[in-house]
Amino acid sequence: MSEVALPQTAAELPEPRFSPEELADLLGQHRPTAQQSEIISSPLAPRLVVAGAGSGKTATMADRVVWLVANGWVRPDEVLGVTFTRKAAGELSARIRAQLARLARLAQRGAEGIAAAAGDQQAIDPTVSTYHSFANTVVQDHGLRLGIERDAVLLGPAQSFQLAARVVEAYDGGTWDGFPAKSSLIAAVLQLASECAEHLREPGDVAAWLEEESARLQALPRAVGEEGSRPVPRRS
Known part of the structure; x- marks a missing residue:
């Protein structure tokens, strides 16, 4: 999971309004484990997380995105999630969007502490795709800078x-x-x-x-x- 959203420096970020556990309670979800909570609330900086099969990677990545949005650290449309397979991308996208939709409804109802961007209907769509699909989008949008036609596509x-x-x-x-x-x-x-x-x-x-x-x-x-x-x- 990659987070592409640094409109502010780390020093300018607001203090977190929710802990991962508090946000899970607010959304009616299972609380994360201590290790998952540490990942979810980690600073906006490059990091590597190693986890095995069945350890809750997808859930933790989705919770991380929602936590960042709820605390006003990023907007949903500033998030980029990339995976290797279409199945994984679909699962991650569905989970993130479902939780962001739930967060948006709470924000629109006036739930205290949730960042305003969480309820912004114009910014609730993060980008989640496979590496190849995202690369294809980049080529189509910016390929002309390198002399590549816009209709060029990556081979499947x-x-x-x-x-x-x-x-x-x-x-x-x-x-x-x-x-x-x-x-x-x-x-x-x-x-x-x-x-x-x-x-x-x-x-x-x-x-x-x-x-x-x-x-x-x-x-x-x-x-x-x-x-x-x-x-x-x-x-x-």
């Missing part, structure tokens, strides 16, 4: 597979004994493309490194017993 899994399949089918280079099956090659192309994007590397750079690494490995002495091998000195 099916489109990526089709493109990788065409690359493999068009390959006319040499082969070797034990050449992988077509499906294995397609999976390898997709994995290579993903890793290059993840680590900001060009395929040519990866190919050059592989050639160097292959040459280095070929120059190593063979193990005793292999054809054409020679004894490998042992370290004392």
Whole structure:
């Protein structure tokens, strides 16, 4: 979960009006655990929270957003939540919006202490999506700055597979004994493309490194017993 909402410096933020436990009672929810409460009410600063399956991550992230809004630290439309899968994004979005709607109703009824932004109908829509979906939105909105047309779209899994399949089918280079099956090659192309994007590397750079690494490995002495091998000195 990422919070993109710093219109004020930390020193200018108002004192919290509610603790996580008080806000849970106000909204009629289960109170968070001590560890969850610490996360929910933590300062507006980068932080990493490590939690396992079934530990209440989605609920804690939603409670964190609602706590920030209720205490006047951020507006709902200043919140960005990103996850890896559409299912997770949908669950997080539904939970956040449901709790913000409940908070807005309380604010509109005049509940004491709730920040005015919580009841602002023009600012109750946070952005929650997958990383790829949000990136696609950024490209469409700002791609022209980099010479990318607004109608450009990110390839989905099916489109990526089709493109990788065409690359493999068009390959006319040499082969070797034990050449992988077509499906294995397609999976390898997709994995290579993903890793290059993840680590900001060009395929040519990866190919050059592989050639160097292959040459280095070929120059190593063979193990005793292999054809054409020679004894490998042992370290004392």
